[in-house]
Amino acid sequence: MKAIVTVMLKVGVLDPQGKAIGHALNSLGFDAVGEVRAGKVIELELTESDPDRARAAAEQMATKLLANPVIESFRVSVDG
Template structure:
C-alpha cells in the first residue's frame, strides 16, 4: 500500500513559514492572498497489502514520529500499489 500523509498545523498555531510565503507573494505582486498555511506531505510505500494493518501502522507512525500531535493534525489516504 502507498500512503499519502498530510500534516498541517492546527488552527490557532502560528505559522511563520506561511506568513513568509504570504509576504513573498505580495512582494511579487500577487494581490488577494488572504491566508497561507504550510504543511508537510509525506509519501510512504509500505510492504503491506492489508488495508486495515496498513492503516494501523501509518496511524502509529504519525503518532510516534511524523506529526507533533500537540500542534499538528494529520490525515492520510491509502492506495494499493500496482506492481508493474
C-alpha cells in the first residue's frame, strides 16, 4: 500500500523557493501566475494493507521525521 505525504510551509511562513519559481515563470512569459508555494512530497511503500492503519503510520512518520511542525504542515493520502 502506498502513502503519499505532502509537506508544505505553513501559510504565513516566507517561501523564498516559491517566490523564485514565481519570478522565473513570470520572466518566461507566464503572466497568469500569482502566488507560488513549493513543498516536498514523499511516497512511501508500506507493507501495511489496511488503509486506516497505513494512514496512521504515515501521519506518525510525518510528525516524527518528514515535517517540521514549527513551520510546516502536511497532508497524507493513501492509495492501493
